[in-house]
Amino acid sequence: MKGHQVTIIDIARKLNLSKSTVSRALTGHPSVHPETRKAVLALAEEMDYQRNMLSISLLQRKSNIIGIIVPEFFSSYFPQAITGAQEIASQAGYNTIICHSNENYETEIANTKMLLAAQVDGVIASLTKETRNFDHFKIFERKGIPIVFFNRVCEEMSVPKVLVDDYEGAYRAVEHLIQRGKKRIAHLAGPDSLAISNKRLMGYRDALRRNNVPIDEDLIIPYDLTITKVKIYLNYLMQLDNPPDAIFAINDPTAVEILQQAKKKGLKVPEDLAIVGFSNDYVSALTDPPLTTVSQPVKEIGRAAAQLLIDQINRDVTDWKAIIKVLKTELIVRQSS
Amino acid sequence: MKGHQVTIIDIARKLNLSKSTVSRALTGHPSVHPETRKAVLALAEEMDYQRNMLSISLLQRKSNIIGIIVPEFFSSYFPQAITGAQEIASQAGYNTIICHSNENYETEIANTKMLLAAQVDGVIASLTKETRNFDHFKIFERKGIPIVFFNRVCEEMSVPKVLVDDYEGAYRAVEHLIQRGKKRIAHLAGPDSLAISNKRLMGYRDALRRNNVPIDEDLIIPYDLTITKVKIYLNYLMQLDNPPDAIFAINDPTAVEILQQAKKKGLKVPEDLAIVGFSNDYVSALTDPPLTTVSQPVKEIGRAAAQLLIDQINRDVTDWKAIIKVLKTELIVRQSS
DNA sequence: CTGTTAGCGCCTTCAT
């Protein structure tokens, strides 16, 4: 934007026309002489004219930008979800600004401020594991900017959300381990700040309870998703008097790390220790042995979130609908269990 | 942006001040009464006032947005590179708009048009495997908008680029296979539209040549990076009268797929077939056996690209420098070779 | 079919 930008005025001058006529020709307005239109379009092309969205956004009070905030970019989950969201957004004429909060609450706040300043028309977000206060998200609501959460959602805000049946998925995963004959099933859980952690934990508990497997609180370890800590918890678990014979992990990166550490300890998977993850990340099919996991339709989640958001944007603030969309998971049984 | 946006005028009215005074207070201009400033800042806070970047961008003819175009989001490479780039960009006060071309030439063109319309101050790009014409990128140069390529760079444009020593990396990888006693080393190469394909291929050839291993053109297969085709090529190779005893793959996803398919065929890795990849993706350490690969400092590549871009943005068009930064790779030997 | 005018929200002269 440093060199001289070609504007409508440049074209108007060269063609001896008014700005408005040029503008009309460029925007496909019907009432403009075919000859004039042709001349304008030809010159615009020749001069590499490009509409300045900034001014249009300012004028129309609509930026056609959607902000997306995700906590990390490490697993294949969020990149995939973003891909789905962008697909729908760009079809609807929206650009996207992607932010990662890097699992950091302060960064998340900074991201929301930035999106606000950028005048986004809507926001799709998934929380950091640290987020317990939601004021920075509530500002959007107050300003009439719709927001949609997915995966890591804000429970206390009544806005659209896209989820999977975490409880169900966890339940089936654990029941599967029981059917495999496992009696001491541990759960490496997520932090209790995240609703998905709690839902998966509930699925775990209920699966044990209904199958009359005693619940041992020592086998339930909530952790902060810092992958390097997995080793410590695995050591702890295996040194119990009555160690687990299976672990259900909150997500695939965790399961993969358990697997690596278990192998290092000389444990046989699944004989000594069965492992089940959650999400069906790209890696989970490639490990040795391949990982049993609960798959979710990640791209579809992104698509759904974008669609719900665009619906909200097109609706008047007064009839916003807090639709909660729950997608299905599927248990994928591989050789780690 | 649908509800009423709080503007400087709103604040001015409530405080019985002029717009300019409020603006000055907000921007930290020195010549404003401390009392006034305090009142303005307090009210701004209370009203959730947020500066409208659109108008500022329009006025200053600088959007503070950097566009990033990458071909895919599937391997961990591009997400990681983007993370590095955003780190530097946001430190320097730039937002980023991320586009994926999805390995599609037309989409790449659409992306560049969009970034142009969004008035980005600069662009970081990595080409699709299909891109052979670069007019859509040259427009940026012509308009005085700097552009930096990384990984998949445009050879015919004299702009900053960030690369790794692909030739070196490939050379060392192949030499390593030779040292392991392999005699028939195949290369699953990338499409010749990409410079990195050719450089890695040259490294492969030279390593064989200098070590007096005959080059068999039948063992060199350029392909379009469509992962599903790997199976076909592996079948072809293994059915040769004199099949390969090792394969050097253009990248890790390819190597991982070769590994999976080889195992399906009952081949022992590395005894029957050694495999080496390129990039040290997250997965490559987790496969069975873990993959030998050439690692690159991906995040650092992203950082370097962003830094070079910001340097260009801050320089006058007349003294843009086409700095080419080459980062080091490192051979990581694991059990697949 | 074309031209004129006004203004989106902000900052920057220039004036007081």
Next chain:
DNA sequence: ATGAAGGCGCTAACAG
């Protein structure tokens, strides 16, 4: 220390 005026690039309303 504060105000008033102008304009970034564009479109929409109102005139012909």
